[in-house]
Amino acid sequence: MDFIDLRPEDLTTVTSAVELVNAAQAVDSPWEHSTTVVGMVGRMRYGWDLEPGRRLAGVVDGRVVTLGVVETSEWDNLDLAWLGVTVHPDARRRGHGTGMLERLVAMATEMGRPKLGTDAWDGTPGVPFAEKHGFVKKSQAINRRQHLAEVAFDRVEKLHDEARTAAAAYELVRVLGRTPDDLLPAVAEMSASINDAPLDDLEIEDENFAPERIRNYETAQLSRGQRLYRLVARHRETGALAGHTVVAVEEERPTIGDQHDTSVVADHRGHRLGLFLKSGMNLWLREAEPQLETIDTWNAESNDRMIGVNEELGYRAMGRVLEFQRTA
Numbered sequence: 001m002d003f004i005d006l007r008p009e010d011l012t013t014v015t016s017a018v019e020l021v022n023a024a025q026a027v028d029s030p031w032e033h034s035t036t037v038v039g040m041v042g043r044m045r046y047g048w049d050l051e052p053g054r055r056l057a058g059v060v061d062g063r064v065v066t067l068g069v070v071e072t073s074e075w076d077n078l079d080l081a082w083l084g085v086t087v088h089p090d091a092r093r094r095g096h097g098t099g100m101l102e103r104l105v106a107m108a109t110e111m112g113r114p115k116l117g118t119d120a121w122d123g124t125p126g127v128p129f130a131e132k133h134g135f136v137k138k139s140q141a142i143n144r145r146q147h148l149a150e151v152a153f154d155r156v157e158k159l160h161d162e163a164r165t166a167a168a169a170y171e172l173v174r175v176l177g178r179t180p181d182d183l184l185p186a187v188a189e190m191s192a193s194i195n196d197a198p199l200d201d202l203e204i205e206d207e208n209f210a211p212e213r214i215r216n217y218e219t220a221q222l223s224r225g226q227r228l229y230r231l232v233a234r235h236r237e238t239g240a241l242a243g244h245t246v247v248a249v250e251e252e253r254p255t256i257g258d259q260h261d262t263s264v265v266a267d268h269r270g271h272r273l274g275l276f277l278k279s280g281m282n283l284w285l286r287e288a289e290p291q292l293e294t295i296d297t298w299n300a301e302s303n304d305r306m307i308g309v310n311e312e313l314g315y316r317a318m319g320r321v322l323e324f325q326r327t328a
Protein backbone atom coordinates (compact mmCIF):
# COMPACT_ATOMS: atom_id res chain seq x y z
CA MET A 1 0.00 0.00 0.00
CA ASP A 2 1.27 3.51 -0.86
CA PHE A 3 0.51 6.32 1.56
CA ILE A 4 -0.37 9.78 0.29
CA ASP A 5 -0.46 12.80 2.60
CA LEU A 6 -3.98 13.98 1.85
CA ARG A 7 -4.12 17.71 1.00
CA PRO A 8 -7.30 19.77 0.58
CA GLU A 9 -6.04 21.03 -2.83
CA ASP A 10 -5.86 17.45 -4.16
CA LEU A 11 -9.55 17.25 -4.98
CA THR A 12 -9.25 13.98 -6.91
CA THR A 13 -7.91 12.09 -3.90
CA VAL A 14 -10.19 13.96 -1.50
CA THR A 15 -13.20 12.95 -3.64
CA SER A 16 -12.08 9.30 -3.51
CA ALA A 17 -11.68 9.59 0.26
CA VAL A 18 -15.22 11.01 0.57
CA GLU A 19 -16.61 8.13 -1.50
CA LEU A 20 -14.76 5.68 0.73
CA VAL A 21 -16.11 7.26 3.94
CA ASN A 22 -19.67 7.22 2.56
CA ALA A 23 -19.38 3.57 1.45
CA ALA A 24 -18.16 2.65 4.94
CA GLN A 25 -20.95 4.64 6.63
CA ALA A 26 -23.53 2.88 4.45
CA VAL A 27 -22.56 -0.44 6.04
CA ASP A 28 -21.42 0.57 9.55
CA SER A 29 -23.68 3.51 10.50
CA PRO A 30 -26.30 4.04 7.78
CA TRP A 31 -28.24 6.66 9.78
CA GLU A 32 -25.30 9.09 9.67
CA HIS A 33 -25.53 12.04 7.32
CA SER A 34 -23.25 11.48 4.35
CA THR A 35 -19.96 13.33 4.07
CA THR A 36 -19.59 15.90 1.28
CA VAL A 37 -16.42 17.11 -0.45
CA VAL A 38 -17.07 20.60 0.96
CA GLY A 39 -17.44 19.10 4.43
CA MET A 40 -14.25 17.04 4.15
CA VAL A 41 -12.20 19.95 2.74
CA GLY A 42 -13.47 22.18 5.56
CA ARG A 43 -12.49 19.63 8.17
CA MET A 44 -9.07 19.23 6.55
CA ARG A 45 -8.41 22.97 6.49
CA TYR A 46 -9.86 24.03 9.83
CA GLY A 47 -10.67 21.01 12.04
CA TRP A 48 -12.84 21.62 15.10
CA ASP A 49 -10.86 24.61 16.34
CA LEU A 50 -8.04 25.26 13.84
CA GLU A 51 -6.17 22.04 14.75
CA PRO A 52 -7.15 19.99 11.68
CA GLY A 53 -4.93 16.96 12.23
CA ARG A 54 -3.25 14.93 9.47
CA ARG A 55 -4.83 12.57 6.99
CA LEU A 56 -3.32 9.78 4.90
CA ALA A 57 -4.86 7.99 1.95
CA GLY A 58 -3.78 4.36 1.49
CA VAL A 59 -3.62 3.50 -2.22
CA VAL A 60 -3.53 -0.02 -3.68
CA ASP A 61 -3.43 -0.55 -7.47
CA GLY A 62 -4.26 3.12 -8.03
CA ARG A 63 -7.35 3.04 -5.80
CA VAL A 64 -7.84 4.72 -2.41
CA VAL A 65 -8.80 1.82 -0.13
CA THR A 66 -8.19 3.33 3.28
CA LEU A 67 -8.23 6.69 5.01
CA GLY A 68 -6.25 7.38 8.17
CA VAL A 69 -6.50 10.38 10.51
CA VAL A 70 -4.30 11.53 13.39
CA GLU A 71 -5.76 14.23 15.60
CA THR A 72 -3.81 16.02 18.30
CA SER A 73 -4.03 19.21 20.31
CA GLU A 74 -1.32 21.65 21.35
CA TRP A 75 -3.59 23.12 24.07
CA ASP A 76 -3.66 20.10 26.42
CA ASN A 77 -3.21 16.33 26.36
CA LEU A 78 0.20 16.78 24.75
CA ASP A 79 0.96 13.06 25.02
CA LEU A 80 -2.28 11.93 23.29
CA ALA A 81 -3.06 11.19 19.63
CA TRP A 82 -6.54 10.15 18.49
CA LEU A 83 -6.41 7.79 15.51
CA GLY A 84 -9.01 6.90 12.91
CA VAL A 85 -8.83 4.16 10.26
CA THR A 86 -11.53 3.53 7.66
CA VAL A 87 -11.28 0.83 5.00
CA HIS A 88 -13.59 0.64 1.99
CA PRO A 89 -16.08 -2.22 2.57
CA ASP A 90 -14.91 -3.91 -0.68
CA ALA A 91 -11.32 -4.03 0.54
CA ARG A 92 -11.66 -5.31 4.11
CA ARG A 93 -9.97 -8.33 5.76
CA ARG A 94 -6.88 -7.98 3.58
CA GLY A 95 -4.66 -6.31 6.16
CA HIS A 96 -5.10 -2.75 4.84
CA GLY A 97 -6.62 -1.54 8.12
CA THR A 98 -3.67 -2.97 10.01
CA GLY A 99 -1.22 -1.39 7.53
CA MET A 100 -2.80 2.03 7.98
CA LEU A 101 -3.02 1.71 11.76
CA GLU A 102 0.68 0.80 12.00
CA ARG A 103 1.55 3.85 9.91
CA LEU A 104 -0.55 6.13 12.13
CA VAL A 105 0.98 4.70 15.31
CA ALA A 106 4.44 5.42 13.85
CA MET A 107 3.37 9.01 13.10
CA ALA A 108 2.07 9.47 16.66
CA THR A 109 5.32 8.07 18.03
CA GLU A 110 7.35 10.49 15.89
CA MET A 111 5.20 13.30 17.30
CA GLY A 112 6.12 12.20 20.85
CA ARG A 113 2.61 11.02 21.66
CA PRO A 114 2.60 7.59 23.32
CA LYS A 115 -1.06 7.69 24.46
CA LEU A 116 -3.35 6.52 21.67
CA GLY A 117 -7.12 6.59 21.36
CA THR A 118 -9.59 5.40 18.75
CA ASP A 119 -13.29 4.67 18.42
CA ALA A 120 -15.72 2.43 16.55
CA TRP A 121 -19.46 1.91 16.30
CA ASP A 122 -20.68 -0.85 18.58
CA GLY A 123 -21.44 -4.09 16.74
CA THR A 124 -19.21 -3.28 13.73
CA PRO A 125 -15.83 -4.73 12.63
CA GLY A 126 -14.03 -1.76 14.19
CA VAL A 127 -14.52 -3.29 17.65
CA PRO A 128 -12.73 -6.64 17.08
CA PHE A 129 -10.17 -4.75 14.98
CA ALA A 130 -9.36 -2.35 17.84
CA GLU A 131 -9.25 -5.20 20.36
CA LYS A 132 -7.00 -7.27 18.07
CA HIS A 133 -4.59 -4.33 18.07
CA GLY A 134 -4.45 -4.11 21.86
CA PHE A 135 -6.89 -1.25 22.42
CA VAL A 136 -9.04 -1.48 25.56
CA LYS A 137 -12.56 -0.07 25.83
CA LYS A 138 -12.67 2.94 28.15
CA SER A 139 -16.01 4.62 27.51
CA GLN A 140 -19.14 4.50 25.41
CA ALA A 141 -21.12 7.35 23.93
CA ILE A 142 -24.55 7.51 22.35
CA ASN A 143 -25.43 9.46 19.24
CA ARG A 144 -29.00 10.77 19.61
CA ARG A 145 -31.00 12.67 17.04
CA GLN A 146 -33.93 15.03 17.38
CA HIS A 147 -36.23 14.78 14.32
CA LEU A 148 -37.86 18.20 14.26
CA ALA A 149 -40.90 17.08 12.25
CA GLU A 150 -41.74 14.78 15.19
CA VAL A 151 -41.27 17.40 17.86
CA ALA A 152 -44.47 18.68 19.48
CA PHE A 153 -43.55 22.34 19.82
CA ASP A 154 -46.43 23.07 22.17
CA ARG A 155 -44.76 20.62 24.56
CA VAL A 156 -41.35 22.27 24.07
CA GLU A 157 -42.98 25.63 24.85
CA LYS A 158 -44.59 24.18 27.98
CA LEU A 159 -41.29 22.66 29.15
CA HIS A 160 -39.57 25.97 28.44
CA ASP A 161 -42.13 27.90 30.50
CA GLU A 162 -41.80 25.44 33.39
CA ALA A 163 -38.02 25.69 33.25
CA ARG A 164 -38.23 29.48 33.15
CA THR A 165 -40.10 29.42 36.45
CA ALA A 166 -37.37 27.32 38.10
CA ALA A 167 -34.71 29.50 36.45
CA ALA A 168 -36.37 32.85 37.22
CA ALA A 169 -33.05 34.29 38.41
CA TYR A 170 -31.58 33.86 34.90
CA GLU A 171 -32.14 35.44 31.49
CA LEU A 172 -31.26 33.99 28.09
CA VAL A 173 -28.91 35.85 25.74
CA ARG A 174 -28.71 34.90 22.05
CA VAL A 175 -25.29 35.04 20.37
CA LEU A 176 -25.28 34.47 16.61
CA GLY A 177 -21.87 33.72 15.09
CA ARG A 178 -18.82 35.07 16.90
CA THR A 179 -19.02 35.86 20.59
CA PRO A 180 -18.58 39.62 21.11
CA ASP A 181 -15.10 40.50 22.45
CA ASP A 182 -16.42 41.76 25.78
CA LEU A 183 -18.20 38.45 26.46
CA LEU A 184 -15.37 36.19 25.29
CA PRO A 185 -13.39 35.77 28.57
CA ALA A 186 -16.58 34.89 30.47
CA VAL A 187 -17.70 32.47 27.73
CA ALA A 188 -14.27 30.81 27.86
CA GLU A 189 -14.43 30.43 31.64
CA MET A 190 -17.93 29.00 31.42
CA SER A 191 -16.93 26.61 28.61
CA ALA A 192 -14.42 24.93 30.92
CA SER A 193 -17.34 23.43 32.89
CA ILE A 194 -17.69 20.82 30.12
CA ASN A 195 -14.67 19.23 31.84
CA ASP A 196 -17.15 18.03 34.50
CA ALA A 197 -18.87 15.75 31.94
CA PRO A 198 -18.22 12.06 32.70
CA LEU A 199 -15.25 10.45 30.96
CA ASP A 200 -15.69 6.97 32.47
CA ASP A 201 -12.25 5.32 32.26
CA LEU A 202 -10.81 7.50 29.49
CA GLU A 203 -7.38 8.80 30.41
CA ILE A 204 -7.78 12.34 29.16
CA GLU A 205 -6.68 15.51 30.97
CA ASP A 206 -9.03 18.42 31.46
CA GLU A 207 -9.22 20.50 28.30
CA ASN A 208 -7.87 24.04 28.25
CA PHE A 209 -10.49 26.61 27.26
CA ALA A 210 -8.43 29.76 26.77
CA PRO A 211 -10.36 32.66 25.15
CA GLU A 212 -8.10 32.33 22.09
CA ARG A 213 -9.17 28.72 21.66
CA ILE A 214 -12.86 29.65 21.79
CA ARG A 215 -12.15 32.22 19.08
CA ASN A 216 -10.29 29.57 17.06
CA TYR A 217 -13.28 27.24 17.41
CA GLU A 218 -15.64 29.93 16.12
CA THR A 219 -13.30 30.83 13.24
CA ALA A 220 -12.93 27.15 12.27
CA GLN A 221 -16.66 26.46 12.34
CA LEU A 222 -17.63 29.62 10.44
CA SER A 223 -14.88 29.00 7.87
CA ARG A 224 -16.29 25.49 7.39
CA GLY A 225 -19.66 26.98 6.53
CA GLN A 226 -21.38 26.28 9.84
CA ARG A 227 -23.87 28.84 11.17
CA LEU A 228 -23.30 29.07 14.92
CA TYR A 229 -26.06 29.63 17.45
CA ARG A 230 -25.02 30.06 21.09
CA LEU A 231 -27.63 30.54 23.79
CA VAL A 232 -26.26 31.78 27.13
CA ALA A 233 -27.98 31.82 30.54
CA ARG A 234 -26.96 34.91 32.52
CA HIS A 235 -27.62 35.41 36.22
CA ARG A 236 -29.73 38.57 36.34
CA GLU A 237 -28.42 39.92 39.64
CA THR A 238 -24.66 39.39 39.20
CA GLY A 239 -24.35 39.19 35.41
CA ALA A 240 -22.42 35.90 35.83
CA LEU A 241 -22.64 33.50 32.90
CA ALA A 242 -24.22 30.33 34.24
CA GLY A 243 -24.47 28.04 31.25
CA HIS A 244 -24.76 27.78 27.49
CA THR A 245 -25.63 25.55 24.57
CA VAL A 246 -24.33 25.75 21.00
CA VAL A 247 -25.83 24.36 17.78
CA ALA A 248 -24.22 24.56 14.33
CA VAL A 249 -26.33 24.47 11.16
CA GLU A 250 -24.68 23.47 7.88
CA GLU A 251 -24.75 26.15 5.20
CA GLU A 252 -24.39 23.54 2.43
CA ARG A 253 -27.26 21.39 3.73
CA PRO A 254 -29.25 23.63 6.09
CA THR A 255 -31.57 20.80 7.10
CA ILE A 256 -28.73 19.38 9.23
CA GLY A 257 -27.91 20.66 12.70
CA ASP A 258 -25.26 19.51 15.08
CA GLN A 259 -25.33 20.02 18.83
CA HIS A 260 -21.98 21.22 20.17
CA ASP A 261 -21.29 21.87 23.87
CA THR A 262 -23.97 22.31 26.48
CA SER A 263 -22.81 23.02 30.01
CA VAL A 264 -24.02 24.60 33.21
CA VAL A 265 -21.44 25.97 35.66
CA ALA A 266 -21.35 23.94 38.90
CA ASP A 267 -22.50 26.83 41.17
CA HIS A 268 -25.60 27.31 39.01
CA ARG A 269 -26.82 23.73 38.72
CA GLY A 270 -30.21 22.62 40.05
CA HIS A 271 -32.31 25.39 38.44
CA ARG A 272 -33.40 23.51 35.30
CA LEU A 273 -30.97 25.57 33.24
CA GLY A 274 -30.11 22.57 31.03
CA LEU A 275 -33.73 22.25 29.92
CA PHE A 276 -34.23 26.06 29.83
CA LEU A 277 -31.27 26.38 27.44
CA LYS A 278 -32.01 23.42 25.19
CA SER A 279 -35.72 24.14 24.83
CA GLY A 280 -34.84 27.83 24.28
CA MET A 281 -32.47 26.76 21.49
CA ASN A 282 -35.25 24.73 19.83
CA LEU A 283 -37.53 27.75 19.91
CA TRP A 284 -34.80 30.05 18.53
CA LEU A 285 -33.96 27.66 15.68
CA ARG A 286 -37.63 27.24 14.79
CA GLU A 287 -37.66 30.98 13.99
CA ALA A 288 -34.16 31.34 12.55
CA GLU A 289 -33.80 28.05 10.63
CA PRO A 290 -37.32 26.84 9.85
CA GLN A 291 -36.00 24.35 7.25
CA LEU A 292 -33.91 22.49 9.86
CA GLU A 293 -34.85 18.78 10.02
CA THR A 294 -32.49 17.12 12.47
CA ILE A 295 -30.13 17.92 15.34
CA ASP A 296 -27.56 15.31 16.37
CA THR A 297 -26.02 15.13 19.80
CA TRP A 298 -23.43 12.99 21.57
CA ASN A 299 -23.26 12.08 25.22
CA ALA A 300 -21.29 9.63 27.31
CA GLU A 301 -23.79 6.88 28.09
CA SER A 302 -23.27 7.59 31.80
CA ASN A 303 -24.31 11.26 31.51
CA ASP A 304 -27.80 10.75 33.01
CA ARG A 305 -28.57 14.43 33.54
CA MET A 306 -27.92 15.57 29.98
CA ILE A 307 -29.57 12.49 28.50
CA GLY A 308 -32.66 13.08 30.66
CA VAL A 309 -32.99 16.59 29.20
CA ASN A 310 -32.46 15.32 25.65
CA GLU A 311 -35.08 12.62 26.04
CA GLU A 312 -37.61 15.12 27.37
CA LEU A 313 -37.10 16.97 24.10
CA GLY A 314 -37.69 13.85 22.02
CA TYR A 315 -34.11 12.90 21.06
CA ARG A 316 -33.86 9.25 19.97
CA ALA A 317 -30.79 7.01 20.18
CA MET A 318 -29.24 6.22 16.78
CA GLY A 319 -26.03 4.38 17.66
CA ARG A 320 -23.36 3.69 20.26
CA VAL A 321 -19.70 4.45 19.81
CA LEU A 322 -17.06 2.66 21.88
CA GLU A 323 -13.92 4.58 22.76
CA PHE A 324 -10.65 2.75 23.22
CA GLN A 325 -7.16 3.56 24.42
CA ARG A 326 -3.74 1.95 24.55
CA THR A 327 -0.13 3.06 24.68
CA ALA A 328 2.06 2.96 21.56
Ligand SMILES: CC(C)(COP(=O)(O)OP(=O)(O)OC[C@H]1O[C@@H](n2cnc3c(N)ncnc32)[C@H](O)[C@@H]1OP(=O)(O)O)[C@@H](O)C(=O)NCCC(=O)NCCS
Nearest residue numbers: 085086087092093094095096097098120125126128129132
Ligand atom coordinates in the same frame (compact mmCIF):
# COMPACT_ATOMS: atom_id res chain seq x y z
C1 LIG B 1 -12.14 -1.80 11.31
C2 LIG B 1 -11.58 -1.71 9.89
C3 LIG B 1 -10.65 -0.50 9.82
C4 LIG B 1 -10.74 -3.00 9.64
O1 LIG B 1 -10.13 -2.90 8.37
P1 LIG B 1 -9.54 -4.22 7.64
O2 LIG B 1 -8.70 -3.77 6.53
O3 LIG B 1 -10.67 -5.14 7.37
O4 LIG B 1 -8.64 -4.81 8.83
P2 LIG B 1 -7.55 -5.97 8.74
O5 LIG B 1 -7.74 -6.78 7.50
O6 LIG B 1 -6.22 -5.34 8.93
O7 LIG B 1 -7.96 -6.82 10.02
C5 LIG B 1 -7.07 -7.07 11.09
C6 LIG B 1 -7.74 -7.92 12.14
O8 LIG B 1 -8.80 -7.21 12.77
C7 LIG B 1 -9.83 -8.15 13.14
N1 LIG B 1 -11.04 -7.90 12.35
C8 LIG B 1 -11.19 -7.01 11.33
N2 LIG B 1 -12.46 -7.06 10.86
C9 LIG B 1 -13.11 -8.00 11.58
C10 LIG B 1 -14.42 -8.52 11.55
N3 LIG B 1 -15.33 -8.10 10.65
N4 LIG B 1 -14.75 -9.48 12.45
C11 LIG B 1 -13.87 -9.93 13.33
N5 LIG B 1 -12.59 -9.50 13.39
C12 LIG B 1 -12.22 -8.54 12.53
C13 LIG B 1 -9.32 -9.52 12.76
O9 LIG B 1 -8.59 -10.00 13.87
C14 LIG B 1 -8.38 -9.18 11.61
O10 LIG B 1 -7.39 -10.15 11.40
P3 LIG B 1 -7.74 -11.43 10.44
O11 LIG B 1 -8.38 -10.91 9.19
O12 LIG B 1 -6.39 -12.06 10.21
O13 LIG B 1 -8.67 -12.30 11.24
C15 LIG B 1 -12.71 -1.63 8.84
O14 LIG B 1 -13.66 -2.66 9.08
C16 LIG B 1 -13.43 -0.31 8.86
O15 LIG B 1 -13.07 0.60 8.12
N6 LIG B 1 -14.46 -0.14 9.71
C17 LIG B 1 -15.15 1.15 9.83
C18 LIG B 1 -14.32 2.18 10.57
C19 LIG B 1 -13.88 1.71 11.93
O16 LIG B 1 -14.65 1.20 12.72
N7 LIG B 1 -12.61 1.90 12.25
C20 LIG B 1 -12.08 1.44 13.51
C21 LIG B 1 -11.01 2.33 13.97
S1 LIG B 1 -10.09 1.45 15.20
